[in-house]
Amino acid sequence: MEIRVRQKKGMVILEVEGELDFSNVEQLQQEIQRRTEEVVEIDLKGLRFIDSSGVGMLLSQVRHMYKQGRTLRIVRIPELIREDLEVIGFFRVLEVLENPNA
Amino acid sequence: MITGNGKILRAYGLEVSGCSLPAEQVGGDFFEFISCDERTLFAVIGDVMGKGFHAARLMETIRHMLRECIRINPHPLEVVRRLNKVGGDELRKCRAFATLCLLCYDKVTGRLSCVNAGHHPPLLLVNGKVKVARCRGVALGLLEDYLGSGVEEFFLADGDAVVLYTDGLVEAYGPDEQRYGQERLKEIVRLQNGADADRMRQSILSDLETFTRGFSQKDDVTLVVMKVAGKGGERGGD
Numbered sequence: 001m002e003i004r005v006r007q008k009k010g011m012v013i014l015e016v017e018g019e020l021d022f023s024n025v026e027q028l029q030q031e032i033q034r035r036t037e038e039v040v041e042i043d044l045k046g047l048r049f050i051d052s053s054g055v056g057m058l059l060s061q062v063r064h065m066y067k068q069g070r071t072l073r074i075v076r077i078p079e080l081i082r083e084d085l086e087v088i089g090f091f092r093v094l095e096v097l098e099n100p101n102a
Numbered sequence: 103m104i105t106g107n108g109k110i111l112r113a114y115g116l117e118v119s120g121c122s123l124p125a126e127q128v129g130g131d132f133f134e135f136i137s138c139d140e141r142t143l144f145a146v147i148g149d150v151m152g153k154g155f156h157a158a159r160l161m162e163t164i165r166h167m168l169r170e171c172i173r174i175n176p177h178p179l180e181v182v183r184r185l186n187k188v189g190g191d192e193l194r195k196c197r198a199f200a201t202l203c204l205l206c207y208d209k210v211t212g213r214l215s216c217v218n219a220g221h222h223p224p225l226l227l228v229n230g231k232v233k234v235a236r237c238r239g240v241a242l243g244l245l246e247d248y249l250g251s252g253v254e255e256f257f258l259a260d261g262d263a264v265v266l267y268t269d270g271l272v273e274a275y276g277p278d279e280q281r282y283g284q285e286r287l288k289e290i291v292r293l294q295n296g297a298d299a300d301r302m303r304q305s306i307l308s309d310l311e312t313f314t315r316g317f318s319q320k321d322d323v324t325l326v327v328m329k330v331a332g333k334g335g336e337r338g339g340d
Contacts, residue, residue, distance in 0.1 A: 021320065022152060051320065052151035052199070059244060060197045080281065084269065088201055088220035089240030092249055 002046075003031055011039035017046030020054035028054075032061050038070050045076040055085065059093055066097050110300055111135055112331070114143040114209040119300040120266075120326035121307075129322040130157035130200070131268050132165060138176050141210045147221065147266040147326055148202035156196070164189050164200055164242070178206045178217045179253050182239070186219065186248035193243025200242045203266060205328075207258075212330065214256045214264065219248060222272060225288060226256060227263040230295045232288045263302060263329040265291055270321035274310060277317045282310060299329040 001024045004015040012035050020028060032040060042058065044050075058074060065072040074094075077085065085091065111118040113135075120133045130150030138144055146168060150161040164185070171184040182204055193199055203221040207214050216224060220241025226233050239250025258264070267287070274282040290309045294302040303325055310323070 022154075049320070052149070056151045056197060056199055059199075084273065087222055087238075087269075088199070089238070089244060089249065092240050093244045096245055096249070 001027065003028060005031075010037065011041060012037045013041045013043055015043045015046065019049040020047060021049065021051040022053040025053045025057045029057050029061065032072065039073060040065065040071070041073045041075055043076050044074065044078065044081065047078060047081060050081055050084070052088075055088065055090060059090065062094065062097060113137075114141070114207060115330060115332055116143065116207065116209070117299040117329045117331045118145070118326065119303040120324070121303065122322060122324040123270075123307075124322045125270065125319050129270075130161040131270070131322040131324040132161050133266065133324055133326050134165060134168070136169060136172055138172060138206075141208055142176065143207045143209070144172055144176075144178075144181075145205040145207065145264075145266065145326065145328060146202060147268065147324060148200055149221070149268045149322075149324070150193075150200040151198040157198075160193065160196060160198055160200070163192055164202075167192075168202075176206070178204055178215045179250075182217045182219055182242075182250065183248045186242045187246075190243040190246065199244050201269075202242055205264065205266070207328070212258045214258055216254045216256070217250060217252075218254075219250060220244070222267060222269060222284075225265040225267075225291050226258075227265070227291055227295060228256070228258070229262070230292070232292045234284070234288070258330045260330050260332040261296070263291075263294075263299065263327060265302070265306070266326040266328075268322065268324040270319065270323040271306075271310065271325060273321060274314050274319050274323065275317060276313050277315055282313050286313065298331075299327040302329070303327045 001018040006013040062072045122131050133147045136144040150157050167189045171181045201221040202219045204217045216237050218237040219239045223235040237251050237254040272284050
């Protein structure tokens, strides 16, 4: 997995490429936790594979930043990965976190 | 109660064949059949996030809680709701989650009730045609309340079959980086119309092997085939 960091006004974009799994999930988690910006965007356009450890980490980081009043945004998810995430209810969780009354 | 790997069960008018093939490390896949009363059998397949000892331990905890939840109130939706409450706390403490598909079969009416918590939906082979269950839900541990589409019901007749599987099967890659996928699985299941449950399971795995051509896989593959065998499948199996 490769992570490229791009700064934008008031936010940071982490471009993730390759495979995010049990073996390297800590690396991305640390990179997210290191950021102090109000908005952190994870760009998954170059992601080829994600396992459940990667999914779990992303959701726990979304939850963690939400509690801090910050935003972790996950964008440009490849279609096959989007389908896998839909099965486990990933987007339903994001929706509930964004709107606690949903 | 029948648990474990590589099982063939004949009970409740069903023939059931299941197996779990680990990838490189011990994972969190499981399947289980739980007797409820003389006419009701639960079949469960699940996948606890992660790999190794940690995932395997969490998986055992969830299985134990599942049996308890069925004992307390065997209504399928209540089982999953309760499991998400008690097991969800445990999973969240470990920053983990688990997917699970719970089937409840009534041998008298042939009714199959399905509740799904973030797992791949089962395939049903009914009258020689394959359909995909539509029930969806959020994986256990991701939210405090289980958010799912409720219970989906089917009525099965002799010869009909149900295929449960984990993501390791449909997400398996071949050397050309193509995925095995649900469409290929549906086609091989359709071609197995008339075969017994164990033959169906073996044919699916053999097709998977042909597809992956020895390419090393990242995830466990767990597969369970249940077939309505009528009187030939009455109690008396292992």
